[in-house]
Amino acid sequence: MTALLKVENLVTEFGGSSAKPGLRAVNDVSFSVERGKVLGLVGESGSGKSVTGFSIMRLLEKPGRIAGGRVIFDGADIANCSEEEMRRLRGKRIAMVFQDPTMTLNPVLTIGTQMVEAVRAHENVTKDVARQRSRDALARVGIPSPEERLSAYPHQFSGGMRQRVAIAIALLHKPDLIIADEPTTALDVTIQSQIISEFQKLTEESNTAVIWITHDLAIVSRLADDIAVMYAGRLVETGPVTKVLTDPHHPYTAGLIASVPSQNRRGEPLRQIRGMTPAINRLPQGCSFRTRCDRVTDGCLVMPPLLLEEDRSFRCIHPVLKETA
Amino acid sequence: MVTSIIRRLIQALFVIVAMTIIVFIGVSVIGNPVDILINPDANQAERARVIAHYGLDQPLWKQYLLFLQGLLQGDFGNSFVYGRPALGLIMERLPATLELAITALGIAIVFGLPLGLYAGLYPNRVSSKLIMSGSILGFSLPTFWVGLMLIMVFSVELGWLPTNGRGPTAELLGAQWSFLTGEGLRHLLLPAFNLALFKTSLIMRLTRAGVQEVLPQDYVKFARAKGLRERRVIAVHVLKNLMIPVVTIIGLEFGSLIAFSVVTESIFAWPGMGKLIIDSINLLDRPVIVAYLMMMVLLFVVLNFIIDICYTILDPRIRLDAKA
Structure with missing residues (x-):
């Protein structure tokens, strides 16, 4: 089966030009997602996971730009297609759900307006038909009395409800791929759980592929088929x-897993990875994780390549192996 | 809603009362209108008669109380200079100022909004930088100087437009308007541009700042992620949000256009209220000054109220009756 989305050696830079490199927020990232599968894109804040998502959508804020690589969606390179072609894909075949539901919806427009325009951006239907469709979409994500809610404004909804609206908008055109950028991070734990279940159910029904960007490994273990761990702009x-998750090879992945509080015994101090994510303009030479790693040697002064092992890969010359972990 | 209207009216009343007191004291400090009103050759008996006629022989507090008494009967007093009711004098001049202010504001919006939008959307283009530098000129060049230059260039050198006055007027709704006649419109153009220059710069800069504030918002990104055309993203999602501060300023600036177009009206000899008030201050014509300032207080109260109504239309979050 060929992958629906194939990201090949993606490089995203902020500033710079074709002659002079800018700051590399995403560096040589490659992964693929198949129809109906969920990829968990994991990393700490500033690791470049959100920028990767926005690069695929081509919604980078200036001066961000894709400086290299390809994004193959359903056989076509969308990193280099025209802006109008990209617009036709957005919302229609590739949708996105954002992190903060209180900021995603326009505060001065009704939910109805914001949904109807999303329908009519891709389909030539009357307002009434579009409204009907929007109402059904709201009902599908579990919003009570959807007809009334269409005339409401975002501030009249709770955070969880707003995220449901955003998800309903993302699902309006039954997209092939949804990029979910930490959609539950800003929500209460109970609401998180509900939203994840709904999301899972709806995307499974329509065989939608999902890139779930998060720093929460518990969500990934529950939701994702594959995982890609990013550190300082690179896949590790x-x-x-x-x-x-059961047998991490990269010390950073192992550290992340060890930091999940439920892995600790009661009374034991919480484990953490020492140090902080380096700023992308001050990365150490060689392996970016070198300065925080317990297994560091002189060999780490050279950036290791991604080593392949069956269906997985890792970027480390001193991998954690299960026997020694 | 009703309580907020009542509260505003009461506040306005206090402002008006405070203002009348200030004007009464202020004018009496500046000088004695008698010195200006009475022919220097007049004899003592005649002087005393005139002073008594205007009630200026009374102590100030008594003059003030008499004024308040008249006010309660709808009488703002007669102008010392013209001997006619002050309010009537002002109302006669109102249409001239009104049409000047509305034209100027129209020009400011028609130029300011699109230019500001452009400069905000493409901040790095040379044309945007030119627009923004131009707005600094619009801000800092003194109005009187620009007015004189306009007359120099368009009236004296090129001879395209008249230098002063309103030109022929036509009647509409019981008032005389210049914009209804072609010649009157020609007279209106230069002073309106002169007044509009500062406001255009203001609206432009405000719009540009608004665009730059709204563009990076998540909801703009999300609108794009829905696949909306760029035109709709800008015209609906961005514009509606940035209109909130712009409307406030437009409303207040409209008030200031009416109240403080003195300089432009003087330069172009535009027979509006601004010219009347300046003449009245020169002649210490207290009843006109007081009546004029009371009108302006009312004007600002009404404008603020209209702005608030516009707010609730633009921003659903502050609608009081919104269902939770």
Whole structure:
């Protein structure tokens, strides 16, 4: 089966030009997602995971730009297609859900207006038909009395409800791919759980592929088929979730897993990875994780390549192996 | 809603009362109208008669109380200079100022909004930088100087437009308007441009700042992520949000156009209220000054109220009756 989305050696820079490199927020990132599969894109703040998502959508804020690589969506390179072609894909075949539901919806327009315009951006239908469709979409994500809610404004909804609206908008055109950028981070834990279940159900029904960007490994283990771990703009480990989470090879992945509080015993101090994510303009030479790693040697002064092992890969010359972990 | 209207009216009343007191004291400090009103050759008996006629022989507090008494009966007093009711004098001049202010504001909006939008959307283009530098000129060049230059260039050198006055007027709704006649319109053009220059710059800069504030918002990104055409993103999602501060300023500036177009009216000899008030201050014509300022207080109260109504239309978050 060919992948629906194939990201090949994606490089995203802020500032700079074709002659002079800018700050590399995403550096040589490659992964693929198949129809109906969920990829968990994991990393700390500033690792470049959100920028990767916006690069695929081509919604980078200036001076951000895709400086290299290809994004193959359903056989066509969308990193280099025209702006109008890209617009026709957005919302129609590739949708996105954002992190903060209180900021995603325009405060001065009704939910109805914002949904109807999304329908009519891609389909030549009357307002009434579009409204009907929007109402059904709201009902599908579990919003009570959807007809009334269409005339309401975003501030009249709770955070969880707003995220449901955003998800309903993302699902309006039954997209092939949804990029979910930490859609539950800003929500209460109970609401998080509900939203994830709804999301899972709806995307499974329509066989939609999902890139779920998050820093929460618990969500990834529950939701994703594959995982890609990013650190300082690069992929450090990829593979099937079951394998990577039970048997991480990169010390950073291992550290992340160890930092999940439920891994600790009661009374034990919480484990953490020492140090902080380096700023992308001050990365150490060689392996970016070198300065925070316990296994560092002189060999780490050279950036290691992604090492392949069956269906997974990792970027480390001193991998954590299960026997030694 | 009703309580807020009542509260505003009461506040306005206090402002008006405070203002009348200030004007009464202020004018009496500046000088004695008697010195200006009475022919220097007049004899003592005649002087005393005139002073008594205007009630200026009374102590100030008594003059003030008499004024308040008249006010309660709808009488703002007679102008010392013209001997006619002050309010009537002002109302006669109102249409001239009104049409000047509305034209100027129209020009400011028609130029300011699109230029500001352009400069905000494409901040790095040379044309945007030119627009923004131009707005600094619009801000800082003194109005009187620009007015004189306009007359120099368009009236004296090129001879395209008349230098002063309203030109022929036509009647509409019981008032005389210049814009209804072609010649009157020609007279209106230069002073309106003169007044509009500062306001255009203001609206332009405000719009540009608004665009730059709204563009990076998530909801603009999300609108794009929905696949909306760029035109709709700008015209609906961006514009509606940035109109909130712009409307406030437009409303207040409209008030200031009416109240403080003195300089332009003087330069172009435009027979509006601004010219009347300047003449009245020169002649210490207290009843006219007081009546004029009371009108302006009312004007600002009404404008603020209209702005608030516009707010609730633009921003659903502050609608009081919105269902939770």
